Every structure is written in C-alpha cells, then in structure tokens.
Amino acid sequence: MPVYLNATDAGFEAEFTALLGAKREESADVDDAVAAIIADVRARGDAAVIELTARFDRLELTPETLRFSREEVDALIAEVPAHEREALQIAADRIRAYHERQLPEDVSWTDEAGATLGWRWTPVSAAGLYVPGGLASYPSSVLMNAIPAKVAGVERLAITVPTPDGQANPLVLLAARLSGVDEVYRVGGAQAIAALAYGTETIAPVDKITGPGNAFVAAAKRRVFGRVGIDMIAGPSEILVIADRDNNPDWIALDMLSQAEHDESAQSILITDDPAMAKAVEAAIDRHLQTLERRKIAGASWRDFGAIITVPDMDTAAELSNRIAPEHLELCVSDAEALAKKITHAGAIFLGAWTPEAIGDYVGGPNHVLPTARSARFSSGLSVMDFVKRTTMARMTPAALRAIGPVAETLATSESLEAHGLSVTARLNHLNEQ
Amino acid sequence: MPVYLNATDAGFEAEFTALLGAKREESADVDDAVAAIIADVRARGDAAVIELTARFDRLELTPETLRFSREEVDALIAEVPAHEREALQIAADRIRAYHERQLPEDVSWTDEAGATLGWRWTPVSAAGLYVPGGLASYPSSVLMNAIPAKVAGVERLAITVPTPDGQANPLVLLAARLSGVDEVYRVGGAQAIAALAYGTETIAPVDKITGPGNAFVAAAKRRVFGRVGIDMIAGPSEILVIADRDNNPDWIALDMLSQAEHDESAQSILITDDPAMAKAVEAAIDRHLQTLERRKIAGASWRDFGAIITVPDMDTAAELSNRIAPEHLELCVSDAEALAKKITHAGAIFLGAWTPEAIGDYVGGPNHVLPTARSARFSSGLSVMDFVKRTTMARMTPAALRAIGPVAETLATSESLEAHGLSVTARLNHLNEQ
Numbered sequence: 001m002p003v004y005l006n007a008t009d010a011g012f013e014a015e016f017t018a019l020l021g022a023k024r025e026e027s028a029d030v031d032d033a034v035a036a037i038i039a040d041v042r043a044r045g046d047a048a049v050i051e052l053t054a055r056f057d058r059l060e061l062t063p064e065t066l067r068f069s070r071e072e073v074d075a076l077i078a079e080v081p082a083h084e085r086e087a088l089q090i091a092a093d094r095i096r097a098y099h100e101r102q103l104p105e106d107v108s109w110t111d112e113a114g115a116t117l118g119w120r121w122t123p124v125s126a127a128g129l130y131v132p133g134g135l136a137s138y139p140s141s142v143l144m145n146a147i148p149a150k151v152a153g154v155e156r157l158a159i160t161v162p163t164p165d166g167q168a169n170p171l172v173l174l175a176a177r178l179s180g181v182d183e184v185y186r187v188g189g190a191q192a193i194a195a196l197a198y199g200t201e202t203i204a205p206v207d208k209i210t211g212p213g214n215a216f217v218a219a220a221k222r223r224v225f226g227r228v229g230i231d232m233i234a235g236p237s238e239i240l241v242i243a244d245r246d247n248n249p250d251w252i253a254l255d256m257l258s259q260a261e262h263d264e265s266a267q268s269i270l271i272t273d274d275p276a277m278a279k280a281v282e283a284a285i286d287r288h289l290q291t292l293e294r295r296k297i298a299g300a301s302w303r304d305f306g307a308i309i310t311v312p313d314m315d316t317a318a319e320l321s322n323r324i325a326p327e328h329l330e331l332c333v334s335d336a337e338a339l340a341k342k343i344t345h346a347g348a349i350f351l352g353a354w355t356p357e358a359i360g361d362y363v364g365g366p367n368h369v370l371p372t373a374r375s376a377r378f379s380s381g382l383s384v385m386d387f388v389k390r391t392t393m394a395r396m397t398p399a400a401l402r403a404i405g406p407v408a409e410t411l412a413t414s415e416s417l418e419a420h421g422l423s424v425t426a427r428l429n430h431l432n433e434q
Numbered sequence: 435m436p437v438y439l440n441a442t443d444a445g446f447e448a449e450f451t452a453l454l455g456a457k458r459e460e461s462a463d464v465d466d467a468v469a470a471i472i473a474d475v476r477a478r479g480d481a482a483v484i485e486l487t488a489r490f491d492r493l494e495l496t497p498e499t500l501r502f503s504r505e506e507v508d509a510l511i512a513e514v515p516a517h518e519r520e521a522l523q524i525a526a527d528r529i530r531a532y533h534e535r536q537l538p539e540d541v542s543w544t545d546e547a548g549a550t551l552g553w554r555w556t557p558v559s560a561a562g563l564y565v566p567g568g569l570a571s572y573p574s575s576v577l578m579n580a581i582p583a584k585v586a587g588v589e590r591l592a593i594t595v596p597t598p599d600g601q602a603n604p605l606v607l608l609a610a611r612l613s614g615v616d617e618v619y620r621v622g623g624a625q626a627i628a629a630l631a632y633g634t635e636t637i638a639p640v641d642k643i644t645g646p647g648n649a650f651v652a653a654a655k656r657r658v659f660g661r662v663g664i665d666m667i668a669g670p671s672e673i674l675v676i677a678d679r680d681n682n683p684d685w686i687a688l689d690m691l692s693q694a695e696h697d698e699s700a701q702s703i704l705i706t707d708d709p710a711m712a713k714a715v716e717a718a719i720d721r722h723l724q725t726l727e728r729r730k731i732a733g734a735s736w737r738d739f740g741a742i743i744t745v746p747d748m749d750t751a752a753e754l755s756n757r758i759a760p761e762h763l764e765l766c767v768s769d770a771e772a773l774a775k776k777i778t779h780a781g782a783i784f785l786g787a788w789t790p791e792a793i794g795d796y797v798g799g800p801n802h803v804l805p806t807a808r809s810a811r812f813s814s815g816l817s818v819m820d821f822v823k824r825t826t827m828a829r830m831t832p833a834a835l836r837a838i839g840p841v842a843e844t845l846a847t848s849e850s851l852e853a854h855g856l857s858v859t860a861r862l863n864h865l866n867e868q
Binding site for chain 2: 083084087088090091094097098101107109111115116117119120122124125138139140171207208226228229233248250251254255257258260261262288292293294298336340343344345346347348349350351352353354355356357358359360361362363364365366367370371373375376377378379380381383385389390391392393394395396397398400401404405406407408410411412414415416417418419420421422423424426427430
C-alpha cells in the first residue's frame with residue numbers, strides 16, 4: 001500500500017518529512033572494486049578493457065573489434081523496422097530543434113571606465129556518452145545525451161555500450177547514427193568510464209562524460225570527476241502529479257505508472273485537493289497493476305514508495321511540491337500556468353492534462369535527463385550548456401587602468417599580495433612618466 | 435630553475451607532455467577524518483560544531499555565539515579605513531554590474547505541432563559560502579562568490595569563516611555586508627561544510643555550497659555533493675602569458691609572480707616567440723624575487739613549476755595554450771583579439787599589455803573563481819548560472835498530442851515501457867471517440 005497523507009492532519013508534517021527523507025536506493029559499496037578497475041585500465045589500457053569485457057559481458061574482443069565498424073552499424077541499423085526508424089527520426093528532429101534554442105550567445109561591451117568586458121562560449125572538444133546495456137538500454141537516452149552535445153559543437157562524440165554475450169541493440173545504434181555520434185565501443189561498466197577518462201591505445205580520452213549507469217558506472221564517474229567533467233549522478237526516477245477534480249483518473253494513474261514501471265526504486269506521488277480523485281486514481285492504479293507487463297516492477301515501486309496526499313488548496317500543493325523538488329511535475333489543473341508560477345523547484349513541468357510525462361520522455365523536445373532525489377533545488381536537466389564552457393574576457397585601456405587600477409592596488413595591499421599590486425603599479429608609473 | 439622548453443626542439447613533445455601531466459599538489463588523505471567529522475555534525479549538530487571549533491580554532495563558542503551578531507559586524511567593519519572601504523565598494527559595484535548581465539532569460543514558444551515549449555530559470559533558495567581563515571582569507575573572494583549568488587536572487591546566503599583564536603578579518607565582514615550576505619558563522623573546516631549541508635540547531639541547511647578551502651574543506655565538499663550542489667573543487671592557481679617582442683619584461687615578470695605568490699603549488703608559464711624576451715622576463719623575475727614580500731612562496735612556485743616556452747610563431751602558442759587550458763591567460767601581443775579567436779580552452783582571457791591579471795582578481799568585473807588544473811577543457815568560472823537552475827516546460831494541446839503522440843507510443847513499445855505508451859494512447863482514444 002502506498003502512503004496516504006492528508007495535509008490537514010495533525011501528524012502530517014512528521015509524515016511528510018519522513019516521506020521526503022526516505023532513502024529509496026541503497027548504494028552498493030562497489031567503490032573499492034571500481035578503484036581497482038580504473039587503476040587496471042590506466043595501467044594496461046586495451047588489454048585490461050578486453051579482459052574485463054570477457055569477464056563481465058562474456059564477450060571476447062580484440063583491439064580491432066572494441067569499436068563497432070561502420071559496416072556493422074549499417075547492418076544492425078538495417079534491421080530496424082521503418083515505423084521505428086521514422087519515430088526515432090521525428091524524436092531526434094524535435095529534440096534538436098528544442099536544444100538549438102539553448103545555444104548561448106557571446107557578449108561584449110565597453111563600460112564607462114573604458115574597459116571592454118564580456119565572455120565567449122566554446123564547446124567541449126570531446127565527449128563520451130555511457131549507454132547501459134540490457135533492460136535499461138534506451139535509444140531515447142542516446143538522443144537526449146548525444147544531440148545536445150552535437151548541437152553544442154562537440155567535435156568528437158564517443159559512445160560506450162556494453163553488449164553482453166555480443167547482443168547489440170539496433171535501435172541504440174540507429175539513435176547514435178541519427179545523433180551524429182562518431183565512435184561506438186562495445187564496452188560497459190567502470191572499465192568504459194575509465195577508458196573514456198584516461199584513454200587506451202584504441203579509445204582516445206574525452207573531456208566530459210555523461211549518461212546513466214548502474215552502481216559501478218556511477219562510482220566510476222564520481223572517481224574520474226575532476227580529470228573529466230561529468231553530468232549528474234542520477235538516482236531513481238520520480239513523478240509528482242498535482243491534479244484537481246476535473247481529471248480522468250485513468251490518465252493520471254497511467255502517468256504515475258509510467259514512472260513506477262521504470263524501476264522498483266522509482267517514486268510516484270499524487271497531490272490533489274479532491275479526496276474522491278485520490279480514491280479514483282488509486283483504484284485505477286490497482287486495476288492497471290493487474291495487467292501491466294511490468295506489473296512486478298511498477299507494483300513494488302507503488303507499494304514501497306508511492307504516495308497520495310490530499311490538500312485543502314492548490315497553494316498548499318505548490319508548497320509541498322517545492323519541498324519535494326520533483327524531477328517530473330505534471331500540473332493537471334484548470335489553470336496550470338498560474339500554478340506553475342508558484343513552482344520554484346522542479347526538473348520539468350508538464351502543463352495540463354494533455355501533456356503526459358511520456359511525451360517528455362520521447363518527443364516533446366526538452367531533455368529527459370533531469371535532476372532526481374530533490375536535486376532540482378540546485379541543479380538542472382541536461383542541456384547544451386553541459387557541453388560548452390564560458391571564457392571571460394577583459395581588456396583595459398591605459399585610461400581604464402588609470403581609473404580602476406588604484407582599487408586593485410589597495411585591495412592587493414589589504415590581502416598582502418605585493419606582486420599583484422606591483423603589476424598594476426608598474427603600468428601606472430609608466431603612464432605617469434609619459 | 436624553471437623549465438625552459440623550445441617548441442622546435444626534438445624532445446619538445448615529451449617534455450611538454452611531462453609539464454602538462456606534472457602533479458602540483460599531493461592531496462592529503464583526509465577523507466576518513468572528514469567522514470567522521472561529517473557524521474559527528476549530523477548526529478550532534480551544534481554540540482559537535484562547537485567542540486570541533488574549540489579543538490581546531492582554539493575558540494570557545496556557544497550556540498548563541500556561533501553566528502556573528504549585527505553589532506559585532508558593525509563594530510568590526512567600523513575598523514576598516516576609508517580608502518579600503520571605498521576600494522571594496524568600487525570592486526563590488528563593478529563585479530555586480532558584470533554579473534547582472536549573466537542573468538538568463540526565460541524562453542517560451544509554440545511550434546508547428548501546436549506544442550508550447552520552453553524553460554524557466556529560478557534561483558537556488560539558500561546558498562552557503564565557505565571563506566578560509568588565516569593567510570588565504572581574501573575579502574575579494576567573498577565578493578566574487580557572494581555577489582553572483584545575490585544577483586541570481588538567492589534569498590538566504592550564509593557564510594562560514596573560521597576565526598582561529600577568535601581573530602576575525604574586518605575586511606571579510608565588510609565584503610560580506612557589501613555583498614548582501616545574510617548570516618556569518620565563525621566556523622571552519624569540514625565541520626562548517628557539514629553544518630551547511632545538513633544543518634544544525636543554529637545553522638539552517640543550504641542547497642548549494644561554494645568557495646575555496648583546504649584539503650579538509652575540499653574533501654567535505656566532495657562528500658556532501660548530491661545532498662547539496664557544490665562549485666568546482668579548485669586546485670592551485672595558474673597563469674599562462676603569451677607575449678611577443680613588444681613588451682615590457684618587467685610587467686610580464688610581475689604578472690607571473692602575482693600568480694606564483696599565491697601558493698607554492700601555483701604555476702606561471704610564459705610562451706613567447708622572442709628568445710630575448712624569454713631571457714629578459716626570466717631576469718626580471720629573478721630580480722623581483724630578491725625583494726618580494728612573499729619571495730619564499732613565489733620563489734618555490736617559480737622554481738618547481740615555472741616554465742618558459744619559446745615558439746616559432748603565435749599559432750604554435752595558441753595550440754600549446756589550448757593543450758594547457760590555463761585558468762588565466764594573458765595575451766600580450768600586438769593583435770590580442772586575433773589570437774584570442776584561436777583560443778578554445780581558457781578560464782579567463784586578459785587582452786593586451788594593459789590588462790594585468792591582478793585587475794581580474796579584484797575589480798575588472800569578471801569572476802576570479804576559475805577552472806584550474808586543465809579543467810577549462812570542460813568547465814567555466816563561477817557565475818550567476820551557478821546559483822540558478824532551469825525548469826523545462828511543455829504544454830500539449832489535443833492537436834499537438836495527436837501529431838506527435840504516436841511517436842511516443844512507438845518508442846515506448848520499442849523500449850518495452852507499456853504504461854508510457856498507454857498514457858498517450860488513453861488520451862488519443864478519448865480524442866478519437868469525440
């Protein structure tokens with residue numbers, strides 16, 4: 001049974017705080033194993049990667065077969081039925097169109113002192129994208145990671161994807177092709193992250209690594225952070241639906257289950273001001289859980305982490321939502337825009353009952369890589385910005401230096417940084433001598 | 435003696451690679467100690483913070499004296515001489531003016547399918563800024579961290595600064611006041627980071643922590659990352675100066691020493707196409723190292739990590755610079771803008787001989803918190819963007835869902851995520867029944 005809370009109950013605050021603090025994922029203690037794998041790949045390069053792939057993926061590779069050849073990719077892609085190819089293409093086009101609007105602009109201006117200031121954006125040169133194998137090998141995630149990188153102007157984009165027993169997912173390779181990925185390696189786990197971060201004879205190192213993965217991949221990303229950039233360490237997925245009485249409870253139920261079916265650790269929460277809607281959604285969820293293909297996963301998620309919260313009004317709903325800081329937030333209410341204005345922390349907002357979260361997973365345009373576990377309080381979903389960096393620019397004229405240089409001299413003295421001050425003084429002296 | 439390289443020498447590539455890979459900082463293994471401190475603060479709150487402050491800072495506090503009172507701050511600030519106050523105010527104003535231009539805009543549009551898409555920016559609610567005590571207690575760093583946070587709209591901004599033996603730096607408190615900081619706590623080390631991340635009875639938790647610190651602080655930030663957001667883990671500072679023959683070698687020498695005087699691990703590199711300039715700068719550095727207040731620190735940095743590289747032309751200089759990906763880059767060449775166009779990785783660029791890096795440290799306007807240790811390949815300096823986050827927005831109309839919903843249905847089926855597909859199908863069925 002999911003948790004059932006009423007915001008006007010006496011014990012609500014304690015129960016809600018417990019819900020917020022509940023740990024949904026035990027992080028397996030794989031750090032020592034991961035450290036050893038990274039050290040091995042750094043020391044022995046391809047040889048280590050090949051050995052680890054034989055051990056974990058039961059696949060014998062050589063330096064020549066670590067990477068998919070163009071012909072292999074062509075052959076696998078040819079297997080994809082036309083309707084799936086077309087769907088992926090439309091999704092890719094829409095995702096690209098959305099992300100192209102994120103490209104930041106260079107800025108430059110000259111201020112009253114005569115200083116020319118600004119900044120400039122440049123792309124990361126090389127990025128690596130980790131794609132999980134098996135159950136969680138999602139072509140949509142390839143699009144969501146690779147397209148922002150290519151839109152940003154990343155020159156070299158490499159994918160690593162484990163192919164246990166040699167089984168490759170043709171849709172993943174098609175998504176890579178549609179996104180403009182340059183290299184695909186059949187390597188997974190911590191060894192893939194190590195190879196991307198440090199390079200091997202065959203796999204050149206990258207500057208930034210993104211993409212989801214299991215506990216080994218997450219631990220490896222944490223370890224190579226600093227050597228390369230990484231995206232967030234994603235936790236289990238979550239959805240919060242805020243719904244008023246004018247909704248089809250079946251739609252809401254399916255939206256919540258589409259989160260729950262991802263993972264037994266996923267979390268689906270409904271907040272409503274209508275107790276009858278709460279009951280109706282719960283009943284619809286129970287009904288779908290009889291037949292859903294992934295009912296075992298979705299059922300466990302709903303039973304262990306699901307929650308229904310009734311509130312006296314939508315202001316309370318917004319307030320609770322901001323404390324949850326949900327990854328996905330559906331606003332199925334009459335004036336979704338007005339309610340959205342009160343939302344201060346959320347990864348993605350889906351406005352109105354015609355916008356199921358699944359649209360955002362595939363084809364809406366916005367990225368589906370979003371901050372989980374309340375991290376929307378301080379972080380954003382994946383975007384073009386993750387693949388560019390800012391260089392600040394400054395140019396002083398003699399007049400500008402004369403105007404603001406003395407401030408630097410004073411503060412350098414305050415901070416006992418003599419050479420800092422002298423580097424300004426030497427120039428000002430020259431101006432005064434002229 | 436610094437390293438002396440010539441880009442046209444046979445052994446150059448190996449020597450340059452060694453220079454790039456040289457480790458300038460041994461990270462002290464403090465992780466176990468830090469883990470214990472964090473656990474203690476989580477378990478015992480104020481009591482732990484007070485005990486640790488007594489042990490490390492020789493300062494007896496109570497929950498009431500953990501935080502500076504307004505009267506204490508007023509009294510300390512009153513000590514600051516007028517010319518320093520004025521300099522800090524000018525610096526604060528210029529830094530604010532620069533960062534106000536970084537505020538990102540919300541975007542929204544409706545596409546051909548009828549979907550309304552976009553994103554919205556909101557500030558982090560509460561941020562904590564760590565300020566080191568002792569030698570590295572820089573008021574300029576308070577401005578550089580606090581002003582972007584306040585420009586972003588951070589409602590609650592707390593500072594922690596250790597005050598060993600009760601010694602507070604009045605300029606740090608003045609910088610905090612000028613930046614609009616709300617709370618200042620006399621706590622340092624890992625215990626300060628733990629208190630900011632998890633909260634105590636007296637110190638409310640924050641969502642994001644920024645600011646420099648020693649090995650304990652860095653290890654603590656790494657550990658609380660995920661619970662809260664953090665800025666980069668900064669390494670020792672570095673400067674690269676690219677200079678042609680038309681320069682005053684004394685100015686270049688002082689610019690390089692202003693980096694070297696920060697820290698024995700700091701690095702100053704000169705690249706020039708003029709061997710005579712190389713010699714002249716080296717001589718000027720040696721001369722200043724006779725008298726500089728911090729000659730011990732600057733001398734060690736220059737001796738252990740300094741480098742002078744002669745190149746045949748400025749294209750080679752740009753190429754080497756991009757491999758170094760310097761934190762600070764001075765372009766003291768006749769056409770600095772042209773050379774800047776060839777720079778792909780750098781934290782901050784200072785154009786022309788009238789722009790000493792020290793201007794950027796204090797009063798230029800751009801932030802002085804910049805990516806070190808080659809991380810400008812994939813990351814940017816501190817900015818307003820570090821204190822805001824993006825929420826993506828999507829609204830479908832019935833027509834939009836009809837247009838793109840089938841793509842989501844197809845891809846959901848491909849990924850075996852039935853509920854995802856059904857959440858779209860249920861709505862499309864309803865439309866078809868109408």
